[in-house]
Amino acid sequence: MEENTNVSTETGGGVKPKNWLVESILVTILCCLPFGIAGIVNASKVDSAWAQGNYDEANRAAEQAGKWTKIGFFLGLAGVVIYILIFVVMGVGGAMAGGF
């Protein structure tokens, strides 16, 4: 996850925090809808708070957005890994006999 580095704004609050919108959408449509939605809602808070000059609030929302997106991401990843492990344990041979 890269940070918001080279893009700075003219406003007084320093660099606008990453809003995690893209990552949240990715999590929403690829694995974990509730966490993705939580991420998107917080992404909207980042931008609205920043636009109003509530820089602390924006940073807090960015933290929340990142948290939910990461929870969704790792949950999805864990799910896939567990699935692969179950598949391997149950036997690739059995699956092949089944007509793959």
Add this chain to the structure above:
Amino acid sequence: MELWPVGSKYFKYVLILVGVVFFLYVYKEFKPEEGSFFPSCPLKKYTGLDCAGCGSQRAIHYLLNGELLSAWQMNPLFLIALPYIALGLTYKRIFKDPKICLFLRDKIYGLKATYLSLIVIVIFWIGRNLV
């Protein structure tokens, strides 16, 4: 160069590359609707309802086989979101002009875009279960 360069900075990228190639191979070769080793959506499994992301695995499968129409039928939202997400993850590396980056960050991936995504996802989610 070591035989198993765990500590090298390239090891991470090699690992990611191997993972991505494996992922693409599996999703290209096997149909998610037939292969039992593909994870299924808990919402769909227990309620029979589609979530906004249901069909994405099948869409990936058809996309990798060049069947755009089938991919679209599995999950149109996924196909629409794919280029948007791809640009969002890479634009800082593609465009060096700060004006373009600011425009993308504040207009294309800003507040209105966030509300729009939320609305589109929720409407799509509800709508696809009604049709």
